[in-house]
Amino acid sequence: METKLTKLLGIKYPIIQGGMAWTSDAVLAAAVSNAGGAGIIGSGGRTTEWTRDEVRKAKTLTDKPFGVNVMLMAPNIAEIIDMLCEEKVAFVTLGAGNPVPHIEKFHQAGIKVIPVVPNVKLAKRIEAAGADAMVVEGMEAGGHVGQQTTMALMENVLPQIKNIPVLVAGGISDGRALAAALLMGAEGVQIGSRFLLTTECPAHPAAKQAIIDATDTDSTVTGFSRGHGVRCLKNAFTQRFSEREISGASQDELNAMGAGTNKRGIMEGDIVDGTVMVGQSLNVLNDILSCQEVIDRIMAEAQAAVEHIKSIKF
Numbered sequence: 001m002e003t004k005l006t007k008l009l010g011i012k013y014p015i016i017q018g019g020m021a022w023t024s025d026a027v028l029a030a031a032v033s034n035a036g037g038a039g040i041i042g043s044g045g046r047t048t049e050w051t052r053d054e055v056r057k058a059k060t061l062t063d064k065p066f067g068v069n070v071m072l073m074a075p076n077i078a079e080i081i082d083m084l085c086e087e088k089v090a091f092v093t094l095g096a097g098n099p100v101p102h103i104e105k106f107h108q109a110g111i112k113v114i115p116v117v118p119n120v121k122l123a124k125r126i127e128a129a130g131a132d133a134m135v136v137e138g139m140e141a142g143g144h145v146g147q148q149t150t151m152a153l154m155e156n157v158l159p160q161i162k163n164i165p166v167l168v169a170g171g172i173s174d175g176r177a178l179a180a181a182l183l184m185g186a187e188g189v190q191i192g193s194r195f196l197l198t199t200e201c202p203a204h205p206a207a208k209q210a211i212i213d214a215t216d217t218d219s220t221v222t223g224f225s226r227g228h229g230v231r232c233l234k235n236a237f238t239q240r241f242s243e244r245e246i247s248g249a250s251q252d253e254l255n256a257m258g259a260g261t262n263k264r265g266i267m268e269g270d271i272v273d274g275t276v277m278v279g280q281s282l283n284v285l286n287d288i289l290s291c292q293e294v295i296d297r298i299m300a301e302a303q304a305a306v307e308h309i310k311s312i313k314f
């Protein structure tokens, strides 16, 4: 299959795996790349050394392109960027901060830059600043979310960005959603949650099972009223956090409550008092497959969805 994204990255299918703090390591990223998409190692919350080791490990596991997700507010940001330029990964996705000042440096190292953006204003700014592509991420997504839905972003952003490929993320877990994004004018999709439920993903089995057991209304967004929304499964922790958020707790208190909970939930399997970040397409997230099986199924479903559209008489 060919879109502007597959041509830009030299990949078979227009699917990239979203960088996911704690869970997207070399094994997951390489498995997605070997399956025809592009995997991403998540550097959020990690040391520069850990990230370098994972990049080197991924190079031994795949000869296909893979990327690294960089959280621009990370304390080790300068070090991480220098290291990635030395290691010359194929591309980076940039979130949680202003990507513009970093584009040139990555380009000089031959690394493609794909910022994650939540609105039209930033989308136009990063297109003008020379980004290679962008991801627009709706609030259906797992993890940190903005204010607009995926559908609203597709409506608002896609017709305005003419020169670089736009990928869509947030609540995309099957082939119907991929087909819908392509129909709307996207050149590809970024998928996070669906890749949590893979044999290659190191998430704790209890966290994977909690996602399988959850249905559409079982996620919530903590911190939304403070502009720091995080979508995750509802549990005792999110209940306590939301109560403190509503009763006007200080941001410092909320930050302290949240500290360490991501790792506790997704990696250590504490699904009661930890955070299990996941998107909203929970009825679709039902089984654990290999990354190859996930991508093959999504592509077959997308093709069936396109055939269905073609069969409709207008």
Ligand SMILES: Cc1cc2nc3c(=O)[nH]c(=O)nc-3n(C[C@H](O)[C@H](O)[C@H](O)COP(=O)(O)O)c2cc1C
Pocket (backbone or CB within 6 Å): 017, 018, 019, 020, 021, 023, 042, 043, 044, 069, 071, 094, 095, 116, 137, 140, 141, 142, 143, 144, 169, 170, 171, 172, 173, 190, 191, 192, 193, 194, 266, 276, 277, 278, 279, 280, 281
């Ligand atoms: C467990 C988890 C951790 C995530 N961590 C990050 C992160 O560190 N950096 C980032 O830019 N996005 C992060 N995301 C967002 C994903 O990269 C992706 O955009 C999102 O999962 C897409 O929505 P979906 O989950 O509905 O597929 C995370 C998502 C999940 C589910």
